[in-house]
Amino acid sequence: MERHQLVIIGGGSAGIAAALGAYENGLKDILVIEREAEYGGILQQCIHNGFGLLTFNEELSGTAYAEKYFNLLKDNECIKFMYKAAVTEIKGKTLKVSTSEGIKHIEAEAIVLSTGCRERPAGAIGLKGNRCEGVYTAGTAQKYLNKEGFLVGKKVFILGSGDIGLIMARRMTLEGAKVIGVAELQPYSNGLARNIKQCLEDFDIPLYLSHTVEAVHGRSRLESITLIEVDDKLQKIEGSEQEIACDCLLLSVGLIPENTLIEEMGVKLDPKTKGAVVDDNYMTSIEGIFACGNTLHVHDLVDYVSQEGKKAGKAAADYVLGKTSESETVKNNVSNGVNYMVPQSFHKGKDLEFMFRVNRVFKDCYIHVYGNGLDKKIKKLGIVPSEMQKVLLKKEELENLEGELNWEVIA
Amino acid sequence: MVDITIIGAGITGSLIAHNLSKFNLKVLVLERESDVAEGSTGANSAMIHSGHDPKPGTLKCRYNLLGNRMFPDLCKELQVAYLPIGAYVAAVGEDEEATLDKLISQCEERDVPYEVLSGDEARKIEPNLSDGVTKVLSLPTTGIISPWEVTIAALEEAMLNGVELKLNYEVKSIRKENDHFLINEEIETKVLINCAGAHCDEITSMLRESPYKVIARRGEYFVLDHLNGTFVKHVIYPVPGVMGKGVLAVPTVHGNVLLGPNAEDSEDRDDDSTGKGLDFIKTQITKTVKNIPYNKMIHTFAGLRPHIDLNDFYIQEDDQIENFIHVAGIESPGLTSAPAIAKDVVEGIVMPKFIDCKVKEEYIRRKPFINMTEMSDEEINKLIEKDPDFGLLICRCEKVSKGQIKDVINRKCGATTVKGVKMRCRPGMGRCQGGFCEPEVVKILSHELNKKINEIELDAKGSYIYMADAKEDL
Numbered sequence: 001m002e003r004h005q006l007v008i009i010g011g012g013s014a015g016i017a018a019a020l021g022a023y024e025n026g027l028k029d030i031l032v033i034e035r036e037a038e039y040g041g042i043l044q045q046c047i048h049n050g051f052g053l054l055t056f057n058e059e060l061s062g063t064a065y066a067e068k069y070f071n072l073l074k075d076n077e078c079i080k081f082m083y084k085a086a087v088t089e090i091k092g093k094t095l096k097v098s099t100s101e102g103i104k105h106i107e108a109e110a111i112v113l114s115t116g117c118r119e120r121p122a123g124a125i126g127l128k129g130n131r132c133e134g135v136y137t138a139g140t141a142q143k144y145l146n147k148e149g150f151l152v153g154k155k156v157f158i159l160g161s162g163d164i165g166l167i168m169a170r171r172m173t174l175e176g177a178k179v180i181g182v183a184e185l186q187p188y189s190n191g192l193a194r195n196i197k198q199c200l201e202d203f204d205i206p207l208y209l210s211h212t213v214e215a216v217h218g219r220s221r222l223e224s225i226t227l228i229e230v231d232d233k234l235q236k237i238e239g240s241e242q243e244i245a246c247d248c249l250l251l252s253v254g255l256i257p258e259n260t261l262i263e264e265m266g267v268k269l270d271p272k273t274k275g276a277v278v279d280d281n282y283m284t285s286i287e288g289i290f291a292c293g294n295t296l297h298v299h300d301l302v303d304y305v306s307q308e309g310k311k312a313g314k315a316a317a318d319y320v321l322g323k324t325s326e327s328e329t330v331k332n333n334v335s336n337g338v339n340y341m342v343p344q345s346f347h348k349g350k351d352l353e354f355m356f357r358v359n360r361v362f363k364d365c366y367i368h369v370y371g372n373g374l375d376k377k378i379k380k381l382g383i384v385p386s387e388m389q390k391v392l393l394k395k396e397e398l399e400n401l402e403g404e405l406n407w408e409v410i411a
Numbered sequence: 412m413v414d415i416t417i418i419g420a421g422i423t424g425s426l427i428a429h430n431l432s433k434f435n436l437k438v439l440v441l442e443r444e445s446d447v448a449e450g451s452t453g454a455n456s457a458m459i460h461s462g463h464d465p466k467p468g469t470l471k472c473r474y475n476l477l478g479n480r481m482f483p484d485l486c487k488e489l490q491v492a493y494l495p496i497g498a499y500v501a502a503v504g505e506d507e508e509a510t511l512d513k514l515i516s517q518c519e520e521r522d523v524p525y526e527v528l529s530g531d532e533a534r535k536i537e538p539n540l541s542d543g544v545t546k547v548l549s550l551p552t553t554g555i556i557s558p559w560e561v562t563i564a565a566l567e568e569a570m571l572n573g574v575e576l577k578l579n580y581e582v583k584s585i586r587k588e589n590d591h592f593l594i595n596e597e598i599e600t601k602v603l604i605n606c607a608g609a610h611c612d613e614i615t616s617m618l619r620e621s622p623y624k625v626i627a628r629r630g631e632y633f634v635l636d637h638l639n640g641t642f643v644k645h646v647i648y649p650v651p652g653v654m655g656k657g658v659l660a661v662p663t664v665h666g667n668v669l670l671g672p673n674a675e676d677s678e679d680r681d682d683d684s685t686g687k688g689l690d691f692i693k694t695q696i697t698k699t700v701k702n703i704p705y706n707k708m709i710h711t712f713a714g715l716r717p718h719i720d721l722n723d724f725y726i727q728e729d730d731q732i733e734n735f736i737h738v739a740g741i742e743s744p745g746l747t748s749a750p751a752i753a754k755d756v757v758e759g760i761v762m763p764k765f766i767d768c769k770v771k772e773e774y775i776r777r778k779p780f781i782n783m784t785e786m787s788d789e790e791i792n793k794l795i796e797k798d799p800d801f802g803l804l805i806c807r808c809e810k811v812s813k814g815q816i817k818d819v820i821n822r823k824c825g826a827t828t829v830k831g832v833k834m835r836c837r838p839g840m841g842r843c844q845g846g847f848c849e850p851e852v853v854k855i856l857s858h859e860l861n862k863k864i865n866e867i868e869l870d871a872k873g874s875y876i877y878m879a880d881a882k883e884d885l
Contacts, residue, residue, distance in 0.1 A: 088804070088810055098804050098812070102792045121843060133876065145881060147850070176879065217684070271706075
């Protein structure tokens with residue numbers, strides 16, 4: 001059987017970075033398994049810019065970012081890529097891989113999962129009305145436009161102000177479609193502030209906050225949607241319906257970490273992130289199985305994904321080389337406005353970065369981190385669910401902590 | 412001249428065609444939609460009822476009982492899935508227990524196997540049965556199938572044996588001329604069988620005043636992701652009410668779970684839209700089951716039951732027009748009944764008109780759809796050796812290879828649309844609902860059918876994926 005020190009599943013931004021991290025930390029035999037015919041994952045359909053400011057100190061397109069990062073390990077003999085290969089099952093540390101040469105079984109000492117995320121489809125939000133042509137997730141429309149070269153609609157409405165939806169509002173406008181508007185259920189936008197400015201405001205595309213699409217209508221092709229306003233409890237306000245003619249509805253209503261493979265293995269998932277529960281080494285509840293990138297929790301920026309991937313790769317290398325700490329882990333608890341925390345647990349003894357999201361908009365607030373032996377308040381001017389928060393705690397700050405660590409927002 | 416023309420390629424029309432394909436007859440099936448199984452057949456609870464429920468003395472009762480017994484063998488013959496998972500009818504409180512007792516005595520009278528459980532006994536086996544459930548009627552002969560798979564398989568095999576299918580063919584006029592019928596002034600047929608589902612009275616009206624009127628009754632459903640028996644293992648019924656069997660939880664042959672349907676009369680017979688019914692289902696379903704994993708919801712759909720005002724199936728040769736056969740009002744338990752209806756129509760009504768006609772000496776069997784998730788590595792490697800595309804995974808959620816997609820396009824009764832591919836081998840049926848694989852399926856369809864990308868449709872005629880080239884309208 002084919003064996004490797006480390007197998008990375010998914011050759012997108014997280015997987016490439018994990019490979020680099022693992023190599024830099026001493027591994028000599030790394031295999032990256034990628035479903036598509038090329039590396040880069042979703043970056044390959046992101047031809048807009050805004051990538052790489054943190055990693056390369058310049059603003060790149062998604063495709064250029066992928067290329068530039070890939071070039072860091074392109075000629076590295078310790079890292080091999082297997083393309084057009086799909087992992088269909090993991091048993092213990094053995095992967096079953098489907099390829100055009102046949103089914104392969106590959107054994108690994110450690111596995112990093114970097115399979116990205118998927119878009120929440122119409123069925124998952126119970127979108128009402130007909131099952132006609134013209135309703136797409138924003139990412140699928142992006143693939144049709146940027147990779148196949150055609151528009152799936154000429155008069156477009158967008159539900160959800162997630163970043164892909166905003167990016168597609170601009171893309172479709174630039175390619176000749178009319179984007180009528182964007183509806184967002186929440187009273188605040190779910191995308192990055194810069195995308196609201198650059199993708200909607202600059203093109204005079206209206207954003208309907210506290211609105212949702214009640215139903216879609218059309219026999220073979222979408223003909224119209226019903227837009228409806230919601231109150232502060234997100235309940236639909238009867239009588240506020242308006243019919244909007246359009247031939248395409250794009251959905252940008254959330255991303256879900258893609259975890260089918262490890263879910264089947266029994267890896268413990270966090271119901272909030274929908275990704276694996278990990279420690280500060282990005283190790284899941286099954287020893288030697290690591291997760292990073294959007295498969296762990298959905299990130300805002302590719303630069304953060306790369307950083308996380310690199311750390312996970314390093315930690316996986318430590319594990320393979322027997323350098324992982326055996327100490328007890330400390331659990332993170334979240335409450336009062338903090339929606340989730342990654343990692344969910346950690347080892348003391350080093351500086352640690354904690355990533356989380358809040359579950360509503362806060363202005364002039366504190367992030368309160370406390371436990372037995374630690375009490376810290378971090379002032380924040382304003383935090384929103386759409387922007388991932390990071391808090392760094394120094395080794396010394398954590399030293400006297402006994403028991404669990406708690407996180408909350410004090411408004 | 413065609414011997415027999417069947418209008419409608421739903422489950423009944425297709426099984427009639429399949430039965431007729433065994434004889435030396437010229438058989439034609441006309442379907443208005445872009446694929447078979449598009450009407451009521453494609454959108455229902457996908458289950459084989461035991462026969463405990465229909466009113467005594469009705470055709471529904473007779474055919475349900477017969478069909479239930481025929482289905483396991485039919486599925487074996489067509490090489491499609493049939494799972495005898497059984498059902499629980501769950502009663503809450505004394506009034507419902509009284510109704511349950513009526514069903515129990517019907518089971519006795521009809522020789523339908525059953526068992527009676529207390530709520531607690533049932534909850535031991537089905538832990539997600541609601542706490543309020545006090546008594547359960549267990550029906551082990553209830554099964555589940557994929558209705559479109561059965562329909563597609565039946566027509567595929569019929570077509571392998573000479574039956575012709577015309578898709579996107581709407582019947583607009585029928586005239587009776589001496590000894591034959593003339594359809595749309597172009598098709599001549601000796602015998603005409605009306606299996607037009609929600610439009611059967613419109614077809615009849617082309618020849619005479621229809622003895623029945625369709626009242627389309629819409630039913631909506633939720634689809635949950637693969638739960639593989641972790642939520643419910645049986646079909647869970649409430650006790651039946653006036654509008655039908657109530658809101659069910661039904662495991663599917665692919666490991667998903669359906670929740671539904673509601674029942675709402677619809678003036679528009681083609682309106683398969685979902686709406687308030689979904690909210691109704693959410694409130695009703697809690698009566699029988701708890702801990703519903705709505706976070707696993709991946710799809711919603713609606714179907715139309717072709718209910719007719721006679722409140723029973725209407726299956727007979729017309730009393731005024733010779734050789735015109737009605738197969739009307741085939742609503743629940745229509746799916747279960749279909750094999751028995753097809754047998755009776757063919758043996759009892761059609762074949763006596765062709766007494767000299769012989770059974771074909773050679774009959775070609777279809778090959779089953781290639782289901783790679785149930786194959787050993789050796790079997791898969793053999794496929795890949797023949798065509799490397801069997802190793803190229805296109806749909807990650809349902810684990811479907813490019814080879815499988817090519818296979819379902821290139822068969823008789825093959826897929827011609829994105830939905831057609833989805834119904835036959837499942838890319839797009841999973842948790843991402845085709846978000847990743849649909850563009851790939853479009854390209855494969857384009858290549859295999861030798862069509863341009865802008866000619867590929869999602870489903871119904873005119874539902875093109877492509878709208879315009881980038882920058883075309885600038």
